[in-house]
Amino acid sequence: MRRVAVLGLGLVLAMAGGAQGAPARSAAELVEERCQLCHGREGEGSSAIYPRLAGQHAEYLAKQLGDFKSGRRKGTMNEMAADLSPEEMRVLGEYFAAQPPKAHRVRDEEFAAVGAYLYRNGNRFSGVAACQSCHGAEGQGTRQLPRLAGQHKRYLLDQLQSFNQRTRSNDNAIMHTIASKLTEFEMEALALYISGM
Incomplete structure (x- = not known):
């Protein structure tokens, strides 16, 4: 009887763990996997058409990722944000917020x-x-x-x-x-x- 109870508890815990989904990926993993190509590893932006994220507010970045995920904001980022968890959005925001921002040299x-x-x-x-x-x-x-x-x-x-x-x-x-x-x-x-x- 005790063995059945232990197996039952293990099944419940396994189901609860599965319901929570995959563990959140680290900011370093996410940046390497999907951010760095357009935004650079430090958020400096690889092209003038992509925003610089370095030094941006963590909360603002997490909100924008959430808006892209939900479709409130439209663009190429919709697909990139589609499977991000709120925790992953938060850690990405904190990662880029911690990067040193740069300024452009103004010629005119x-x-x-x-x-x-x-x-x-x-x-x-x-x-x-x-x-x-x-x-x-x-x-x-x-x-x-x-x-x-x-x-x-x-x-x-x-x-x-x-x-x-x-x-x-x-x-x-x-x-x-x-x-x-x-x-x-x-x-x-x-x-x-x-x-x-």
């Missing part, structure tokens, strides 16, 4: 100065709010809002255009209002300035 200082003005002051004539009012004076963002400083210019420009056209399917309520009032010239200047922060 005069054009970047236009972006600096818009970033700090907005445009009162068109109703564009100052970027720093949400993302901070140094572009560091918050746990809920992305760090912008040092991001690839091309990626920033693509995101502003996506917010403007509402093709960015998450977090677009406020950003659509702002991006829809920016001219192409202003978007370019902002992206250039922010990339060098």
